[in-house]
Amino acid sequence: MAPNLDVRICALCSVLFQNYFCREEEVPAAEIPRVQPGKFLEWLRNHYSLEQYAICEQAGVPHNTWAELFEQIVHSPVGSERLTVVWPMIVLANRAIPRHTVQSVHTIMLLTWADGNISVTSSLGLPILHKEEANSDGAIAAAVLQGVKTSCLDAILENGLDGLHDMGVNHRGPMSVDPYELLCGIIHKGIKALEPELAQYGPFLAAYLQLIRRLIRPPLPPAVIAQIDLLNKQDAEEHRAVKPVLQATPSQATGGFATDNMP
Secondary structure, eight states: OOTTSOHHHHHHHHHIIIIIIHHHTTOOGGGGGGOOHHHHHHHHHTOTTSOHHHHHHHHTOOTTHHHHHIIIIITOTTHHHHHHHHHHHHHTTTSOOOSSOOOOEEEEEEEEOTTSEEEEEEEEEOOOOOHHHHSSHHHHHHHHHHHHIIIIIHHHHHHHHHHHHHHSEESOTTOSSOHHHHHHHHHHHHHHTOOGGGGGGHHHHHHHHHHHHHHHSOOOOHHHHHHHHHHHHHHHHTTOOOOOOOOOOOSTTTTTTTTSOOO
């Protein structure tokens, strides 16, 4: 379970949210995952007099959990933070258990600087849960939320961007072509040249290469590309120093990775 929040309180919050809050507030089913924890907390403050014993029985928790909920969450200065960590598990509590089991959640933050330095921080794992609860939409969403905080936000808060830059590695060096595109081109050519007995693995290796591309250099939507081009144009017009982005030129060296279709 998430740190600093008893599993009983989480179960009680789920029942209160799904069976009482959503019904009273007439929240459409499609909007339930988008409800913010602050709105639920505000509602709770005005509903201390609900049928406490009956609700605790619905949640399968001891009756004193009601008082603990209000002490640790509703009236606590850090209650909102505690609730936010497990909020996905509360709003998605009624979701069916997925058919496919998630093995792990790997949250990655990759920062690339204009000078070629790249810093990577990551968080790998799953929340500590009972086995039957680990593979649910809510549990995985909570794991992602915690991973983003651990690998992304905390890294910037603790080290700052300059600190992360100095902890990174320069992946460009003196190369006249983009080393990333060069490496992908070499791998791509290698996949095409597989020995006959290994050819069956070609599609899977190509899929892994595409996975690497999405992790390291995800495609940008056209609107974002247009906005970047506009900002670069404005910078040039104002005579600012703008370093050009290194791009690979399709050639024998790169294997034409930028233009070839994947096998």
